[in-house]
Amino acid sequence: MQSLFFFIVALALLIVIHEYGHFWVARKCGVKVLRFSVGFGKPIWRKTGKDGTEYVLAPIPLGGYVKMLDEREADIAESERAQAFNRQSLSKRVAIVAAGPAANLLFAVLAYWFLFVTGIPGIKPIIGEVTPASYAATSGLVVGDEITQVDGRQTPTWNSAFKALLPKAEKGESAEVVVKSGGTELLYILNVPQISIEQSGQLLQLLGITPLRPQLAPVIGKTVAAGPADQAGLKSGDRLITADGVEIADWAGWVEKIKKSAGQHIAITFERSGKLESLTLTPEVAEDGTGRIGAGVDADYSSIPADMVSEIRYGPLAASKEAVVQTWVFASTTLKSLIGMLTGQVSTKNLGGPISIAQIAGSSAEQGLVTFVSFLAMISITLGVLNLLPIPMLDGGHLALFLIEAVRGKPISEQAQINGQRIGLFLLLLLMFTAFFNDLTRLFG
Structure with a gap:
């Protein structure tokens, strides 16, 4: 439940940032915004502002949208045509569409700046x-x-x-x-x-x-839901005693044992609430062939030497430069990973969907503000990069159409745009299916 809560908080925040980018630039360019929606589906809350925009909260938190006045979608009164999106110059339309991903990247820069100024331990x-x-x-x-x-x-x-x-x-x-x-x-x-x-x-x-x-004490911290540790019965706070009859001296020794025991049964004894208990644990095989169980260490049971x-930590000015560099590095790495998946150099098993994001959101929130803000920055960058891909229905798809318009001197036909949207919808559904499939595979093995 906690993971779901922080997932919704993280996604809602990043959606608002993305859509507000579109909204703010559209208003600055003189375009009338009809609706600002966070989420999809039938609205569960709505309010019309003094600016005439309808603000909506919908139940499906997987995105949002800004609906602008557009002659291609409905008849518009002569007095309002100058405020229609389709009547704007090419440069204004590019600015409005690019503003969403740009807002996500700007948020990441600000988030990293905050982390660098306050200090990352x-x-x-x-x-x-x-x-x-x-x-x-x-x-x-x-x-x-x-x-x-x-x-x-x-x-x-x-x-x-x-x-x-x-x-x-x-x-x-x-x-x-x-x-x-x-x-x-x-x-x-x-x-x-x-x-x-x-x-x-x-x-x-x-x-x-x-x-x-x-040297960390071998005490189990948070476990991944339905992971090997969780399925075997290990819980947060369990102190590991032996593995296959050999004493577990510290967490590092435990990790080495797990890495070398992929797919093998391990007899574990551990202490829980002052009582010795036992169970059998089978590490799953990770992508690199080593074992993993989906459990972290509880560092609260250990003291880290001060030296x-x-x-x-940087000063405000130096932090600005480092924040831009960090955002650029992560964005370029994300793009290279996506290209690698398309070319077959990177496995699509690395894709994660809502379930994985929810688990990471909950885990990062538990580890403190620094970790959670860092998580928000990375997801915001990913959202910005994904939306810039030249896939119809995404912001990058619209920007690609604008580029074609700039080269041709006129937009492509409406039928070609409709066909492109169908292709884009298919690609997005395929991407979502792959991400969900990976999530379910990790969850249920």
Whole structure:
């Protein structure tokens, strides 16, 4: 229920932002807006404002729309024709349509700016292990080195170091890495292998770097609904004791056990409310072939050493630049992932629908404001990028038609537009079906 609540909150907020972009620019361009709707379906609430616009709240929270005066949809009085969308210049129509995705991207910039100004906590990027003969070992990196810069960018946390290295992996380029070692700063050239988008999460592992992590107690935090841990009966607060008769010393050891046991039965003993209990757990096989159970750690049962804690924080002006960069990087990565799915380089199993978004929304809200705002920024960027795709019925489809109009000197025929909308509807339904199918597959196996 909590996941559903935060899903509705997140989606409603982002829909309002997107549609308000269209609404605001349309009004500035002199176009009359007939209806501003959040959600689809029969209205459950409506009110007509002093501006003559009908504001509507509908029950299906999967989108919204701004209905403008348009001669192609109804007869319009002579006195109102100048306010019709179809009567506007090409530049104004482009601005109105592009304003929705632009509003989503602008919101993401503001969200990231807020996070960078207030500070994003994390763990210092100190190397815990270096795999022999790996890229990291060859470059000279050793255990205990703290990565402070990558190509001149400050990297106070592992998250910032990872994001700085990831662009290098797109083309397999080298990076200048500054580390703090024994109180001395040293510069190394780290060769970064070229990897696919699907391998991005394994970048540090492929480099041969294992981060130094604080020792966390093996206590179960939030579990994914219908995931292996949930189905086996594990609950938040359960303290893991043994796996197949071997003591579980910390969370890192537990994670390694799970990764190596994909599809295998594990006999677990754990403590719940002061009593020892047992069960059998079977990790599912993840995309990379390792095991996973859909459960996180409850860090409240552990204390993180103060000398391992850091944060990413900038002044207001520097935060503005970083926010734009972060938005651009995530938007370009999203677009590359979509292109990869079309070309077959990225599996469509990575697509997530409303169920996945709801689960992530609930989980991120539980982890605090920073995580939830970051989630909102990423979903807003995704929404903006998706709407810019040149698919009829999406904003990008309309912009593509405007481009054709600019080249031809006149719009394409109404019948061609109708045919395009049919194709667009089919593609959108196919996309939604794939996302829902992936959600149900993850939920029910």
